[in-house]
Amino acid sequence: MTALPEPTAGAFEGRTHLLPVRVYYEDTDFTGLVYHANYLRYFERGRSDFLRLISIGHAELLDQAEPIAFVVTRMDTRFRAAARIDDALVVRTLYEAIQGPRLIIRQTITRGDQVLTQADVEAACIDLKGRPRRPPEALRNALASWLLP
Numbered sequence: 731m732t733a734l735p736e737p738t739a740g741a742f743e744g745r746t747h748l749l750p751v752r753v754y755y756e757d758t759d760f761t762g763l764v765y766h767a768n769y770l771r772y773f774e775r776g777r778s779d780f781l782r783l784i785s786i787g788h789a790e791l792l793d794q795a796e797p798i799a800f801v802v803t804r805m806d807t808r809f810r811a812a813a814r815i816d817d818a819l820v821v822r823t824l825y826e827a828i829q830g831p832r833l834i835i836r837q838t839i840t841r842g843d844q845v846l847t848q849a850d851v852e853a854a855c856i857d858l859k860g861r862p863r864r865p866p867e868a869l870r871n872a873l874a875s876w877l878l879p
Contacts, residue, residue: 747823749775750819773821805851
């Protein structure tokens with residue numbers, strides 16, 4: 731059997747993570763447009779794959795002596811244009827800052843040069859009981875060079 735490549739986790743362009751996403755039938759509503767909640771799924775993939783590419787995986791964060799996870803505490807989303815079945819999109823993710831337990835993230839979904847959706851996201855690090863925690867040192871160090879100066 732031929733070994734298949736791992737699924738792509740995207741790539742970096744400067745400080746911005748780029749994740750290609752294809753729109754499938756399952757992503758659309760009865761009009762053939764991407765259902766609004768699926769943009770949030772694309773944004774989640776962008777945030778997760780950004781961290782994966784800087785060697786911070788969710789599984790590793792859960793396997794620590796003091797496990798942590800993330801929870802989205804705020805998301806300001808602006809829908810500008812609709813994506814359709816078979817569109818090739820790019821999720822652009824920029825981690826801007828760490829403020830206490832919070833990560834401040836800016837995301838955009840584009841089709842070619844057209845901006846379809848934008849989101850300003852605040853995600854918090856939490857322990858497994860749901861209490862906010864400062865990001866562990868390894869995460870802060872891994873993100874340090876990617877944050878806004």
